Amino acid sequence: MNPSLSIEEQVLLERALQAARDTRFLAVEAGIRHDAARLFASAFGNETAFLVADQRTYAAAGRDVQESFRRAGIACAEPFLFGPEVYAEHSFVEALQSALAANRAIPVAIGSGTINDLTKLAAHRLGRPYMVAATAASMDGYTAYGASITYRGSKQTFDCPAPRAVLADLEVIARAPAEMNAAGYADLLAKGVAGADWILADAAGAEAIHPAVWTTVQSFLPAWIDRPGGIVRAESACLQRLIVGLMMSGFAMQAARSSRPASGADHQFSHLWDMQHHTHNGAAPSHGFKVGIGTLASLALYEALLRRDLASLDIDAAVAAWSSWEQVEARITLLLGSGELAEKAKEETRAKYPTPDVLYAQLQRLRDGWPALRERLQQHLFPFRNARALLREAGCPHQPEQIGISRQRLRHSYEQAYYIRRRFTVLDFAMRLGVFDATLDELFGPAGAWAKEGGQS
Ligand SMILES: [Zn+2]
Incomplete structure (x- = not known):
């Protein structure tokens, strides 16, 4: 066939x-x-x-x-x-x-x-x-x-x-239209982050990996995405791999009865901007283009977190510093107002909000498993710079401004995206470690991935 x-x-x-x-x-x-x-x-x-x-x-x-x-x-x-x-x-x-x-x-x-x-x-x-x-x-x-x-x-x-x-x-x-196939390429590239988020959720004890389903999406992903120029030139073999990769992602979601195999923090940025009715030049950017920027945002966060040494994590201090539910609600109201979006965010965040015991257990698993987990994530993920180059070569937006998202808005989006879905992702990882703001300071600082408006591409 x-x-x-x-x-x-x-x-x-x-x-x-x-x-x-x-x-x-x-x-x-x-x-x-x-x-x-x-x-x-x-x-x-x-x-x-x-x-x-x-x-x-x-x-x-x-x-x-x-x-x-x-x-x-x-x-x-x-x-x-x-x-x-x-x-x-x-x-x-x-x-x-x-x-x-x-x-x-x-x-x-x-x-x-x-x-x-x-x-x-x-x-x-x-x-x-x-x-x-x-x-x-x-x-x-x-x-x-x-x-x-x-x-x-x-x-x-x-x-x-x-x-x-x-x-x-x-x-x-x-x-x-070339931008439609480019959008599909970005949606496929995002599966790298989706797979990493599942590894992380599994390691934290939040959601076990279903190995056969994980493999369906991940085992050929590097081969499916390695010729972005072929997408632009509409080469048949490249388009075939792209469409097969996208179809396989759908089959994995059917098997799991969940979008988990194909959607992580990468998609939460896109969902957030959908929920905010974001438009650029009078129209909503395509799903894939938003997901592409969400993928870069997630990869940048991963890289900053993977540089940390969790062996010295003070779990008691992290649990003691964890926000109360009242503080979380107040934060959601501050970031998302008091309408339907904020209500949805409260419902979703409530579903994953851990008791101190659960938080303690999650952090203990992450800290104790860190050397192996870090190595697995490093092997699995492609570097931020490479992903940005792949997107550019495929004809996709590779800077947030290209879809009408300023650096300042992107920074807010990280935390907002954390609240809108109950799914455990790299955003939850950063939040539970107690390093969310400090890591964003790095990413948006002078040496960070999101250093300045229209930064180097
Ligand atoms: Zn998608």
Whole structure:
């Protein structure tokens, strides 16, 4: 199915597909859109297909997919085409749902993040499986469990199964806007931090690693990200590895029923800026571009923490200095105001707020395991400078200002990002050690990674 992948990659892919709960069929190949009918028939038998696209994605792949159904004699309802104003908002789910309710057909989403998420949720609400034909390697959500949809003004993740069948035509992906594939590259690069955060959570006793799932995402990651220039030039082999890496991340999330395998502190920066409705030049930067900056922010923090020697950590002093819950609430109010975002942050932080005994135990595990843990993290993570160079070469923003985030705002974002999710990450590590502010002083100081506005690139 994937002739240019190594045997080991194909084996891993096959295993990941078997472990995935919802997705049963994956086809990644140049020209595969012309064969969409065969994949559809394998996954759904004699059902009728119902194409969901917008004008652009219909032209990019939808027309050829429809033609393949016609040739194969598979019944196809009149395609549902969204207008150019479509975005991942709940009213568009409702519109699609009522169109789908008029028949019993199987939806076939033709598009990327938005159309996939709208179709995923609408199909689930009608109790139907669905198929997706990807039109860009822009994020890992194709095969992820759940849909990210704005509802009543705030972005939410709705529980719903991933597609049963996924098709990615490398010819179509190669013609996608360059910044979309670049965004997918940044979303994939972030998995390095996501994996490190899981190592850390496991070491602290906060969340055990699921080895098979961890391996699905991490074992080929260095190979998947090592040719960023090939993404810009739309080289087929590079795009194939990019899309396979993104799909595998989705399978890992399906297997874990959690985004943990593919999302750590890197994504929390992005979620924070989403929750703050951040825009730059009149539009929200893409998910991948925000995650790319979140990845750099996380790597910078890791590097500063890995320079420390935890052997001399005074655990009693760290526990004594730990903020009371009242102090934490006051801090959240100061940093995030008193609206919905602050309420959400309190709920999330409460869920991970340790009693003194738990904090003591976590710090003891981290300190005692430090030499081995530090070595494992150093081997696993790529240096901040390398990651920044990779992002630049892939055509991604590699300075926060490029997505409209000033140094000062980035500094606030570190602490805000800590509060908005219950997940244990490098942010929790710094907070529990009692070195959060001191480490940020280093990062934003004259010799730090975030030394000055528009610093060296
Ligand atoms: Zn992502």
